[in-house]
Amino acid sequence: EDQVTQSPEALRLQEGESSSLNCSYTVSGLRGLFWYRQDPGKGPEFLFTLYSAGEEKEKERLKATLTKKESFLHITAPKPEDSATYLCAVQAIGQGAQKLVFGQGTRLTINP
Amino acid sequence: DADVTQTPRNRITKTGKRIMLECSQTKGHDRMYWYRQDPGLGLQLIYYSFDVKDINKGEISDGYSVSRQAQAKFSLSLESAIPNQTALYFCANRAGLNTEAFFGQGTRLTVV
Numbered sequence: 001e002d003q004v005t006q007s008p009e010a011l012r013l014q015e016g017e018s019s020s021l022n023c024s025y026t027v028s029g030l031r032g033l034f035w036y037r038q039d040p041g042k043g044p045e046f047l048f049t050l051y052s053a054g055e056e057k058e059k060e061r062l063k064a065t066l067t068k069k070e071s072f073l074h075i076t077a078p079k080p081e082d083s084a085t086y087l088c089a090v091q092a093i094g095q096g097a098q099k100l101v102f103g104q105g106t107r108l109t110i111n112p
Numbered sequence: 113d114a115d116v117t118q119t120p121r122n123r124i125t126k127t128g129k130r131i132m133l134e135c136s137q138t139k140g141h142d143r144m145y146w147y148r149q150d151p152g153l154g155l156q157l158i159y160y161s162f163d164v165k166d167i168n169k170g171e172i173s174d175g176y177s178v179s180r181q182a183q184a185k186f187s188l189s190l191e192s193a194i195p196n197q198t199a200l201y202f203c204a205n206r207a208g209l210n211t212e213a214f215f216g217q218g219t220r221l222t223v224v
Contacts, residue, residue, distance in 0.1 A: 032210055034213075044202070046212040091209065102147075
């Protein structure tokens with residue numbers, strides 16, 4: 001069964017304090033890994049797609065990386081507006097190919 | 113304009129009532145999805161559809177049904193609502209298997 005586990009569940013940082021969020025996954029074969037940002041009361045907003053181990057994507061203060069077993073979302077010098085829940089999802093090859101499997105998310109709070 | 117529009121945004125209903133949540137999209141994507149989100153559990157797939165004649169059950173379809181009235185419209189029904197169906201419901205669409213999903217703003221449903 002395809003599984004995604006995100007850690008930590010919640011993370012509180014000071015403005016400017018860099019850190020990383022983890023997404024560990026177990027799939028029969030990975031077609032793609034997706035990162036989303038979700039603000040309270042809103043739908044998830046797409047950030048990145050990673051397709052193969054070693055791939056990296058960047059957007060402003062965020063950088064996503066991928067290995068064969070996990071992905072990291074690195075946040076460099078975060079600002080209060082980066083506060084949100086970050087969701088990771090995987091798209092498998094084969095039987096599970098028709099759906100995205102989501103992790104439970106990491107709730108990130110950046111204090112000014 | 114929102115690409116994926118959900119109505120209503122909030123709904124309180126009584127146990128045993130039938131309720132319909134509606135979703136429409138302007139992107140012209142064939143693939144549409146309904147997810148449920150509970151605190152700490154991430155997003156769980158209820159139903160998905162790849163075209164008007166194609167409807168598929170997700171992980172948690174019991175107690176739910178769907179209708180794909182047109183390429184742009186995908187409705188979720190709770191035949192007889194129960195309190196543990198209280199959750200945040202999201203509609204999403206995708207252009208293809210390897211592409212990101214676009215989410216609506218969600219419907220907060222409370223069953224009392």
